Amino acid sequence: MDKEKTIVYSYHESDNQDSRFFVSHCHLNYEFLYIVKGEIGIILEGVTYRLKCGSGLLIQPLQYHTVLRSNCPCDRLVVEFSPSFLPSEIRDDFAQAANGLSLIRGEEPYAILQKLAGYLTPLRSEDAKFIPLRDALFVELLYCLTEHDIASSQELPKVHPMLEKILELIERNLDKALTIESIAGQLFLSPSSVSHLFKRYMKISVKQYILNKKMIFASKLIKEGVPLNLVSERCGYHNYSSFYKIFTKFNESAPSALFR
DSSP: OTTTSSEEEEEEEEEOOOOEEEEEEESSSSEEEEEEESSEEEEEEEEEEEEETOEEEOOOOTOOOEEEEEESEEEEEEEEOOOOGGGGGHHHHHHHHTOOOOOOOHHHHHHHHHHHHHHTTTTTTOOOHHHHHHHHHHHHHHHHHSSSSSSSSGGSSSOOOHHHHHHHOOOOOTOOOHHHHHHHHHHTTOOHHHHHHHHIIIIIOOOHHHHHHHHHHHHHHTTTTTTHHHHHTTTSSHHHHHHHHHHHHHHHHGGGOOOO
């Protein structure tokens, strides 16, 4: 398989622990999370989802998300896959469907996911003979999600209206030197109000969120072959040396390492 056409399956079993945050990140791939047993909380770009047994969540590339540890044990299936893993026949249709799709429900995807989870248990996950079967089941799931309306927008939780404006502003202005003061000024808010919204709904500081979004966006541009000096400018860094240091620290590797 081409190194850019990747898929990674993992099956997590968690013990009973106090509720706390334990994963917070964004990346260039799609991520699919399915709850096999128990329940868990996910904050996806400011929207909190409570996932129970039999429910799943599709996370799109570049979407920032935080996973909340549940007070009860939670077994979950996680599949991270690159956009290029999608069959070419449905790639555009899936991308379009995914724009309005987060929460996954329904008997058909549930049946496929139950089978898939069965092939990712500790006894089977290391057995190479099951790899083609896992991939086939997951591709079937992708076709299923493309063809059916699994979750209507009416049943999805909503992001706070002002937080949504802040996130949209950041997304549109990754090529600028964004600060909490500049964001607050454009939306006629106080910096403390912006900070409060992020702490309450995102569980991350504004500064860290912007840094994460810029660095993942930079990685995307580099993989697309954009010259490094232009990548630096398109991410709001007009001094390449500063961009190089920040990128290298964030990714633990130089920008040039991402060139194919």
